Amino acid sequence: MTIFVPAIPSAVTCFGAAACLAPAASTVIGTVLGLVVASYLGTLLARWPRGESATFGRSRCDACRRRLAWFELVPLASFLALAGRCRACGAAIPWVYPLLEIGCGVAGAWLFLAGAPALAPLAWLLIALSLFDALHLWLPDKLVALLAVVAIASPGFDAADTLALRLAAGVTGFAALWLIGRAFRMWRGHDGLGGGDPKLFGAIGLWVGPLALPLLLLSACVIGFGDAAWRLLRSRQARNTQLPLGTYLSAATVIIVVARPLLVPA
Ligand SMILES: [Zn+2]
Numbered sequence: 164m165t166i167f168v169p170a171i172p173s174a175v176t177c178f179g180a181a182a183c184l185a186p187a188a189s190t191v192i193g194t195v196l197g198l199v200v201a202s203y204l205g206t207l208l209a210r211w212p213r214g215e216s217a218t219f220g221r222s223r224c225d226a227c228r229r230r231l232a233w234f235e236l237v238p239l240a241s242f243l244a245l246a247g248r249c250r251a252c253g254a255a256i257p258w259v260y261p262l263l264e265i266g267c268g269v270a271g272a273w274l275f276l277a278g279a280p281a282l283a284p285l286a287w288l289l290i291a292l293s294l295f296d297a298l299h300l301w302l303p304d305k306l307v308a309l310l311a312v313v314a315i316a317s318p319g320f321d322a323a324d325t326l327a328l329r330l331a332a333g334v335t336g337f338a339a340l341w342l343i344g345r346a347f348r349m350w351r352g353h354d355g356l357g358g359g360d361p362k363l364f365g366a367i368g369l370w371v372g373p374l375a376l377p378l379l380l381l382s383a384c385v386i387g388f389g390d391a392a393w394r395l396l397r398s399r400q401a402r403n404t405q406l407p408l409g410t411y412l413s414a415a416t417v418i419i420v421v422a423r424p425l426l427v428p429a
Contacts, residue, residue: 189275193283197271198238200284201264204291207306208259212299226254239264259294266290270421277424284313285370286420289413292363296409302359307366314370320423324372332373337365339380360408367416375419382415383408 184192207217209225222231229251235241242261249256270286288310296302311333319329340361347355368376387406394401 184275186276189280190272193271193273193275193280194268195271196275197267197269197283197287198264200271200287201267201290202236202238204267204287205260205263207303208263208291208294208298211303212301224249224252224254225257227252239268259298263290263294270417273421274424279318279424281317282420282423285310285317286417288313289417289420293407293410293413293417296357296359296407296413300357300405300407302357302363302409304359304362307359307362310363311366311369314366317370320371320375320419320427322427329369329372332368332371332376333365334368335373336368336376337361339376340364356408360412363409363412367412371416371419379412379415379419382418383411386414387411 203217206222209222210217210220222236223229224231226249229249235245235250239261242256242264245256247256247258247261248254267287267290270290271283274280274283274286288306292302292306292310295306315326315329315333324332338361340356344354344356344361364380367379371379387408390411391401391406394404
C-alpha cells in the first residue's frame with residue numbers, strides 16, 4: 164500500500180536565483196501585497212456594478228456618499244478601528260470588503276511562505292471573482308481576461324503540462340460549459356448558465372491543465388450542492404434562486420491553488 168505524504172513547502176521564498184527571503188519577511192510581504200491588491204479589487208467590487216470608473220474619483224461611503232479620508236481606506240485596519248461602521252452616518256460597512264482583504268492577505272502570506280509567490284495573483288483574482296458572482300451574479304469580462312493572462316503566465320498546477328496542453332484545457336473548459344449551457348437552453352427554453360461561466364472555466368483550465376479539469380468541476384458542484392442545501396434549509400423560496408456557479412468554480416480553484424505547495428514541490 165502506498166501512503167501519500169505531502170511535500171513540505173520550502174521555508175525560504177526565492178525570486179529566481181537573484182534574491183531569497185527569510186520566512187518572516189516572506190509572510191509579511193505576502194500579507195501586505197495581498198491587502199493592497201484586495202483594497203484595489205474591493206474598489207472594483209464597489210464601483211463596477213454601479214457603472215463607475217475604478218480609476219477616477221475618490222472612494223465614498225455607500226450610504227451617505229461622503230468622501231472617505233485616507234485613514235478610512237487602510238485595508239483591514241480602518242475596518243477594525245471604525246468597528247465596521249461609517250464614521251459620519253454610522254452605516255455598517257459591507258462585510259464583503261474585510262472578507263476580501265482577509266482572504267487575499269492570508270492567501271498571500273501562505274503562498275509567499277510556502278515558496279510559491281507566483282501563484283498569489285491567481286488566488287487574489289479568483290477570490291475577487293468568487294465575490295463578484297456571489298454578490299452580483301456577474302463575472303466581469305475584464306477580470307476573467309486578466310485571470311486568463313495570469314493563469315497562463317503562472318506555473319501550472321501540474322508542472323509536466325506543456326503550454327499546448329494547457330491551451331487545449333482552456334479551450335475544452337470553455338467549450339464544455341458553453342455546450343452544457345446551450346443544451347440546457349434547448350431543453351428548458353431559458354438560460355441555466357451565466358454567460359461568464361464558460362469563460363471563467365476556460366481561464367481556469369489554462370492553469371489546472373486537462374487532467375484536473377473534470378475534478379475541479381466536480382469539486383465546484385459539491386460546493387454548489389452544499390450551498391443549495393444550506394439555502395433551502397433557510398428558506399423554501401430559495402428553490403427559485405439563481406446559484407453563482409462562478410463562485411463555486413473560483414472557490415474550488417482557490418483551494419487547489421493554496422494546496423499546490425503541499426502537493427507539488429516548488
Ligand atoms: Zn456614511
